[in-house]
Amino acid sequence: MDLEDPRYAYMFGFLQADGHLASGTGNKGRLSVEINVRDIAILREFQQLTPYNSSITERVRSTNYAERHHSAVWTLCDREARAKVNDLGLPYGRKSKRITPPRVEFSRRDYLRGIVDADGSIGYTGQGLPFVSLTTASAAVGAYLCRYAKAVTGTARRIGRNTRDGVYNVVYTKEAAVQLAAHLYYPNCLSLARKSTAAASLASWERPAAMRVRPPGRRWKPWEDRTLLNSEGTTAAAAELGRSEASCSVRLWRLRTGQVRRPEDLPPNP
Structure with a gap:
């Protein structure tokens, strides 16, 4: 599986997110995607x-989301194939928090x-704005998307776990979404047909004439935090x-409640 080949790189990303690598007794096991x-x-x-x-089967079952869910399952049991995807970074068992971008080219x-x-x-x-989003439990994958998308669109995102379910939600809207979608979904690329159409x-x-462009965010510096804390x-x-x-007001509340670190708690500059 050469991940420099666009088809296999796509396939591996899909397997990391939606696949499951299970081990059995002896040398038994399977790779499956449902x-x-x-x-x-x-x-x-x-x-x-x-x-x-490998095989593709279909099944209909009741789930938490639908009484009748019709799914397709691809299953591969070959030991050598399982070893390859495992070596590339698809862990056995529960893996949503453990997956990382490949460490090879x-x-x-x-x-x-x-x-x-x-x-x-x-x-x-619902407001008619274009968006591209990713929900992932992997900090490494979420951070990698943020770095990559910034290089493509110039839009910065900082990830943080959702307090309700512990996952990361990374969202791009407006021009950034248009640029990112066009970059990822180029003509004739391997992809889900419905996602490619979307x-x-x-x-x-196109941005409506009345919709102003929001200037990029301005990061708070330690000296600004000190000024704010010492201000009347x-x-x-x-x-x-x-x-x-x-x-x-928001920054002061975050400093006082420990949402962000106070300037005296930050490590000194090298």
């Missing part, structure tokens, strides 16, 4: 790409497209720092 039957075509692509015997945008196809969403919000639909979006109030601090009073 997805909605509407996406069965991608499993057939995987089957053709894999030089080992790989086609980056194709790998990320596989991740987004499996665990992401593309489309328009990505193509974003290209027609947020109004005076806002005037001195050239920031809005609302911004100063």
Whole structure:
């Protein structure tokens, strides 16, 4: 499995996000992917790409989300094939928090497209804004998408775990979403047909004339935090720092409640 080949890079990203590698007694085990039957075509692509015997089956069962869920399952049991994907970074058993981008050379945008196809969403919000999002339990994968997308779009994102379920939600909207979707879903790339169609639909979006462009965020510096903490109030601090009073109020609350580190708690500059 050469991950510099765009097809295998995509496939590996998809397997990391939606696949399951199980071990059995002795040398037994299996690699499987179960997805909605509407996406069965991608499993057939995987089957053709894999030089080992594998099978695709369908089943209908009741789940927490639907009384009748029709799914397709691709299963591969070959020991050598399982060893290869495991060596590349697909762990056995529960792996959602443990997956990381490959440590070998790989086609980056194709790998990320596989991740987004499996665990992401593309489309328009209820307000008609284009978006590309990823939900992942892996800090490494979430951070990698942020770094890569910043290089492509110039838009920075900082990830943080959702307090409700402990996952990361990375979302790009407007121009950043349009640029990222066009970059990941290039013509004739291997992908879920419905995601590719959704990505193509974003290209027609144009910012309404009345929608202002929000300037990039301005990071708080330690000296600004010290000024804010020592100030008589947020109004005076806002005037001195050239920031809005609302911004100063939120930052002060975060400093006092431990949401962010106080300047005296930060390590000294080297």
